[in-house]
Amino acid sequence: MNQVEIQDNFFSRYKELIRTEMIPYQWSVLNDEIEINIERERNDDSIPNEKSHVIENFRIAAGRKKGNHYGWVFQDSDLYKWLEAAAYTLREKMDEKLKCLADDVVDLISDAQEEDGYLDTYFTIEEPDQKYKRLWESHELYCAGHFMEAAVAYYEAAGNKKVLETACKLADHIDSVFGDEEGKIHGYDGHEEVEIGLMRLYRLTQNVRYLKLAQYFLLVRGTECEAMNSKHLPLTYYQAHLPVLKQDTAEGHAVRLVYLCTAMADAAGETGDEKLLLASRRLWRSIVTRRMYITGGIGSTVSGEAFTLDYDLPNDTMYCETCASVGLVFFAYRMLMSEEKGEYGDVMERALYNTVLGGVALDGKHFFYVNPLEVVPGKSSKDPGKSHVKCVRPQWLGCACCPPNLARLLASVEQYVFVQKKDKLLVNLFVECKGSFEMEDGVLNIELKTGYPWEGCVEIKLNYSGTASVCLGIRVPSWSDTFDVELNQERAVFKEKHGFIYVNQVFSEDTIRLKLDMQAKRWYANPLVENDLGKFAVSRGPIVYCLEGADNGTNLHLLSLEKQEEFEYKFDEAKLGGVGVLTAWGWKTEPDSGAQWLYRKNTAAVKKTKTKIKWIPYYSWANRGENEMRVWVREENPC
Amino acid sequence: MNQVEIQDNFFSRYKELIRTEMIPYQWSVLNDEIEINIERERNDDSIPNEKSHVIENFRIAAGRKKGNHYGWVFQDSDLYKWLEAAAYTLREKMDEKLKCLADDVVDLISDAQEEDGYLDTYFTIEEPDQKYKRLWESHELYCAGHFMEAAVAYYEAAGNKKVLETACKLADHIDSVFGDEEGKIHGYDGHEEVEIGLMRLYRLTQNVRYLKLAQYFLLVRGTECEAMNSKHLPLTYYQAHLPVLKQDTAEGHAVRLVYLCTAMADAAGETGDEKLLLASRRLWRSIVTRRMYITGGIGSTVSGEAFTLDYDLPNDTMYCETCASVGLVFFAYRMLMSEEKGEYGDVMERALYNTVLGGVALDGKHFFYVNPLEVVPGKSSKDPGKSHVKCVRPQWLGCACCPPNLARLLASVEQYVFVQKKDKLLVNLFVECKGSFEMEDGVLNIELKTGYPWEGCVEIKLNYSGTASVCLGIRVPSWSDTFDVELNQERAVFKEKHGFIYVNQVFSEDTIRLKLDMQAKRWYANPLVENDLGKFAVSRGPIVYCLEGADNGTNLHLLSLEKQEEFEYKFDEAKLGGVGVLTAWGWKTEPDSGAQWLYRKNTAAVKKTKTKIKWIPYYSWANRGENEMRVWVREENPC
Known part of the structure; x- marks a missing residue:
């Protein structure tokens, strides 16, 4: 086995x-x-x-x-x-x-x-x-x-x-x-x-x-x-408004929708039902191209914990239930089993490393149900539209679906590392591990060595007991602008196809080394996402970053970064259980809280000071008490 | 009388x-x-x-x-x-x-x-x-x-x-x-x-x-x-959390608070109670310097129809009840009776010409209870945090306080034009009218001629039956960067004091001509107002302007204006019952709705096209069916 x-x-x-x-x-x-x-x-x-x-x-x-x-x-x-x-x-x-x-x-x-x-x-x-x-x-x-x-x-x-x-x-x-x-x-x-x-x-x-x-x-x-x-409740809440083969958009309760999609993709893969696969793909596209947060969170509103409209992705009133991102991982994996496309692994990573991991505190004993991309503690307590948004993870939840759900996913994360298809093995996630797979005429032993997600080198050691050639597909994440591959210590050129590179040969004591591009990247949302226009989010590897008050003070919205400014990366062993931290020199628009003006006719008097801004991984926020957090940061001179 | x-x-x-x-x-x-x-x-x-x-x-x-x-x-x-x-x-x-x-x-x-x-x-x-x-x-x-x-x-x-x-x-x-x-x-x-x-x-x-x-x-x-x-409900809802003399911040249900303040200022003015006046002034400052929308709307949340926090002024989930702005007019007038400060008239105008007038449709038969500064129709129906925000004025309201409230204010608007204080008469609003006032030793007849709010000239004709000198104070609105005064057709120099200029003389067939600066003005919010940062609102005279979908298409958030761009003003007799319209050449970031991407790493591909943007008075929005609206518009290269 x-x-x-x-x-x-x-x-x-x-x-x-x-x-x-x-x-x-x-x-x-x-x-x-x-x-x-x-x-x-x-x-x-x-x-x-x-x-x-x-x-x-x-x-x-x-x-x-x-x-x-x-x-x-x-x-x-x-x-x-x-x-x-x-x-x-x-x-x-x-x-x-x-x-x-x-x-x-x-x-x-x-x-x-x-x-x-x-x-x-x-x-x-x-x-x-x-x-x-x-x-x-x-x-x-x-x-x-x-x-x-x-x-x-x-x-x-x-x-x-x-x-x-x-x-x-x-x-x-x-x-x-x-x-x-x-x-x-x-x-x-x-x-x-x-x-x-x-x-x-x-x-x-x-x-x-x-x-x-x-x-x-x-x-x-x-x-x-x-x-x-x-x-x-409306029928959309239960995805009961149309036969599933006729559903084109992700509607209703987000957890329900991704559980439905998981089963659809699963059954389609098992039976080869083309119609079901097409329907799964349509719903996939609806989610990932129009209704998903950059953290892999889904569900734009607390009402019905549901999807709303295309490009409607408010950062401070959303739902982004932990369970929904757990379900998105399931869905992505089932799609990957049917179709060799790197985007399924990309989204799986996005959900897993960000919203799913963000659902649990570093102590493993506190949990988020709702995973916001922007929080100001005072507003959650005053504004009922934000009262579902907690600023620290509670010990347990009245509706306790999320804690055991993320536990069962994290406890079985090895299941998502590889996908086997007859004589083909796909490397989907980069997790240090040893695996053995029964291929058509032998056993393929595979070993992954990596410092991922902080480092971009992945060493893959292979040993095959059979004599036929085996196809090894390795996912190249879309965030990686470039990648280098070495096959048995010699540089090799591979063409990426739908997010994978393939090594097709008779393996025996072979080593493949993949080096991904670990530069911090700025991401921009489609301009139709009103809440993110003029802003960027930063990621490094699969990790999406955020600002937190503990590092940057209050009024995080006053911070901004010039377009050309570069990020400095440093792994901080002592911080938050050990995280990679990003810093950059940006601006802080000076607050003007003492001022007796609310609106005025010129901006000349608004002062900005150069300030060092610090980002931490999104999943590690809210482990230092109640404070502000935000993922999307203003960019100066947006184009 | x-x-x-x-x-x-x-x-x-x-x-x-x-x-x-x-x-x-x-x-x-x-x-x-x-x-x-x-x-x-x-x-x-x-x-x-x-x-x-x-x-x-x-x-x-x-x-x-x-x-x-x-x-x-x-x-x-x-x-x-x-x-x-x-x-x-x-x-x-x-x-x-x-x-x-x-x-x-x-x-x-x-x-x-x-x-x-x-x-x-x-x-x-x-x-x-x-x-x-x-x-x-x-x-x-x-x-x-x-x-x-x-x-x-x-x-x-x-x-x-x-x-x-x-x-x-x-x-x-x-x-x-x-x-x-x-x-x-x-x-x-x-x-x-x-x-x-x-x-x-x-x-x-x-x-x-x-x-x-x-x-x-x-x-x-x-x-x-x-x-x-x-x-x-919390005691703040009723302003019952502290004795009124100890209340420093505007809390709770906004209509209640301004009704309370109106009575406080009224009693203070009547009795000379300094403590009550000071308390009224503190609450006034709390509202107008930290908790008021540029439209003169108040109440940042539907929950308790209430104030929330300093600088917490969301544009799409706010309450801004029509009645609250009616009450703000009452409060401002009572403050003006106690203190000769132009800011009271400024705020009164802001509330009256914008939120109060916005509360009623041009047909006089449809009414808003909630007056948003930003609306996308689909979001109101999908997002429960916005379900109180209507996109067209209903015929009547289950809680029908607003329609008769604005009716009684508009039916008595002449009461707010002047303020008489013994031998002094203040001209507060600029409305074409004739008035006669019993002063200390005679009757002062006064006539205002003006094309306000579209034109900035105000001709004031005076005739006094008495022989003593009378002091006429004329408010110079703070939005007017410059002003010219002619006294009996000769240019005269007056120094403004707390928003008023004073003509102190024995009047007999005199004419004063005030010319205000009617250039369109851009307004910027205090940077602590997160929702308005990087954006501007435009006003001309006392009228705050907005963009509406009927003139500018959908996705209004994609529109932006360069800092130096100028506005063109034109009065359009045929439009919306006759309104002054502002236009300017700005940018429209191209939507990318056909695109199969939600997040990407570069912005180079985002295209902007030059487009003519049209603003209409805020009060006249939502008279052409359900469509988008927004007051705060992105400014390119904000400083």
Whole structure:
């Protein structure tokens, strides 16, 4: 079986944090073992904020305890995501104590499952007669999908057969209830996810009914059927306004949309369904060319946590949910499996290194749900249009989807490094690791050595046991204006094709060295993005940078940079867990707070002073208390 | 008695519109005589939206009909404001039919008044046992204040004694219930207004109890007393967080704050209370130097329709309620009565010619509640943070405070032209009119001739029956960089002092000609106003200009102007009821909507084309259907 093992300066820290901090911490939260301060993201009295109660709900549903369900209807998924993250952690490094805990969780879930395979603690405990009757809001299939994902991961990691049996029993039950056939429910969940779970279960079990059921859920969406009766939210919220094959623009709740797209791309890749692939590609283009932030964040408004309009990308009122960028990574990876285009890896990197990593504090114990590109603390507290924008990461969230979601992604980041296609292997992410892949006539061992994302050199060592030639594709990120390649220490010329270079040969003890362009780059938004016009953002490698008050004082909007000014880069071991810092000499327009004027007729009196401006990686902001932050910075003399 | 009669090209059109359109139209709305489409400003199910029911509530309270109260608790004030506007209209030109209607209204109000003087249809009909028990939200005293204002105006206009008796009976009743004395309610209304009404009633009747009661309500505010028990809103919302003498910054609901300030300045002027004057001045400075839009709009957020922070002036999510700018005119006028400073008139003009006039459509039958400085129609419908921002004026508003409020101001605009102080007369606004004032030893007849606000010449003809010298002060607006004065056709040199020039002499058939600088001016905001940095607004005379999509196409943010570019001015008789239009050659950054890129590393490819940009007066926007608008425009090479 293919294997990838990470030993990376950058990501190993996160993986260790997940193992030692996030998984135990999230466990104690889910199990109500510690007192925490749960942040309610809005003034909604319906959101529980004293405890999590997730595991307690399972105990009650399993008949081990008496009591009522407490919390959101979709909370079961928090435990499933935790289990999935734990699975990846165990796959990497077995830990008997954690495995026991996870085995117990499997037993608990299995006990909470009903005789016929139904599984959802809320409806089992509180409203058994309402099962599958409120699909637009019930999240029953959403939770089921998360359980299937967790089950596949945990089965693969720990060989626990019960978890797979429980998941299959649930999938079989759903298959018996939903479908085109007469007597079945013609419907689908308001929140996509079951489609992803079914695809994973199908790939593991090769049970074609799971694939067909996933296809059913994908294609019935947006068609007229009795199950989508919500009067409260527009159909776009659920991507239910049109059949998915007819959807051209990314609409509605951003997490839902990317989960839908992930499953569409997945099913298209698996079945070769051209129409589904084309539809996935249209939605991809809608997101990445018109509706995505430079940080890989998506969702321009808190209302419905949703997409809005093309080029409508406000930096201080947006949503940019961590989960949505996690989902964008999933979507990008599935697209890359179908189409060898570097842009999928580029966007995956953008989302992963910036918004996803920004979703968790350096301590691994505080989390953002909303990831702004511009924050002034006072405004968040005074302006209700910004009240969802936090300036520091809360300990936990009333709606706790994001912490375990980013945990399961970071815990399995090795899955996204390579893409194998028959006799071809693509190197997608640059993470120090060792991998071995079964190719058509042998095993390809591959080793990546790199100081990425701070350094641009990637050394790839290859060793192939077979005798046929193998094609190795290496992604060249689009931010890299130039690149150098050495093949066995000799400079080689490769032509980039759709963001990849290819080395096609019989490998045996070969070394490829890729050197990327690590100059800091200024980025400009399409002029149709009103909020970014006359401004630039700076990145270096895959990392998008930002200004923070802790380094630059207040009123960050007063800072500006001349067009020709260059950035100085320095890696600062001591800062923020070790980050590359960018500095440049810019201007600070002098505030005029003492002045008794608000509007005046000349600008001659406005003074600017030369000042050194410091940028830190976006993902590392908000680790030094409440302060201002901004990604887009004014450029003097914009053209 | 002093008299001013307007015959002005600019304002007479509005006054005629009020007489012929707004008053009859608003009457039929208040009386539920026509089918209208009432716009609900938010998704609040508690707002009635099918009918007004205002007069019906009075009929029920008066016992003439059976039924329930319907609508907001403060709706009585809509009728009072209508009566006040009708009074000003009648004062100018008697109309027997309207007078009959107004007399009937007075009878109806009088019948709705209870035996003890209490007057409020909601509590009389629905909750008599709750009278004065929910002062933070009941608006009982607020409505009372509006009735007192209307009563004074209608008594003065039509000599109707009943209206004055009813108002005095109400004031006496309130005086018997509220006050410092034991056994009385120690409290005040959540919405200031009764203080203004009492001051007016005092000035007419010279009953000192009304003055004292107004002072009581002013000074008890923000002190601990049992009457402000709301748990739902912060005390700043009601300006109840501190005693008014200790309030330094404009906080909370903007309309309330300026009504409070109006009464403070009024009482200070009447009594010479230095502390109250100083407090008024502090709040004035807080507004005009840190919390006011260039259009004279106030209230930076929809939440609580309130002030937020110094220099926090977002252009697309603000509130800028029409009523708040009406109140700012009142406040400015009261300050001007206390202090001869031109800035009061400057701000009054700013609010009046821009936000107040912008509150009503050119047809006099559609109204804005919220007055944005930047609108993109699609964003208002997609972004809930902007859903309060309408792109066209609705026919009526669920909360209908603004339409009759601006009607009563525009119907009485002559009151704000002059300020008399013993032997001194100040010319504050430039409106074509004739006035006569009883000075210390004679009558001063004054006539203003002007094409203002489009032309900057003001001819002032004076004729004095007395023999002593009279001091005439003429405001020189701060936007006028230069000014010329001719006294009886000879050029004269005057030194400006705090925004006024003074002619001190024995007048007899004298003519003063003032010529103001009518060049279009660019304005820049204090750099601390983040949203306006790198941008300018343009004004000509007192009129602030804006760009509208109807003239300039979509994506107005793509337009920019070089610093040195000059404006061309032309009065266009046929456009928007006759407006002065400004044009200049600027740039349009080419959109790039077909492009498949959202972010890129160089700006070289961004093209700009020279384009003629057209500005129209801000007040005249949104009269050509739904389209984009913006006040602040990017300046190329900002310094």
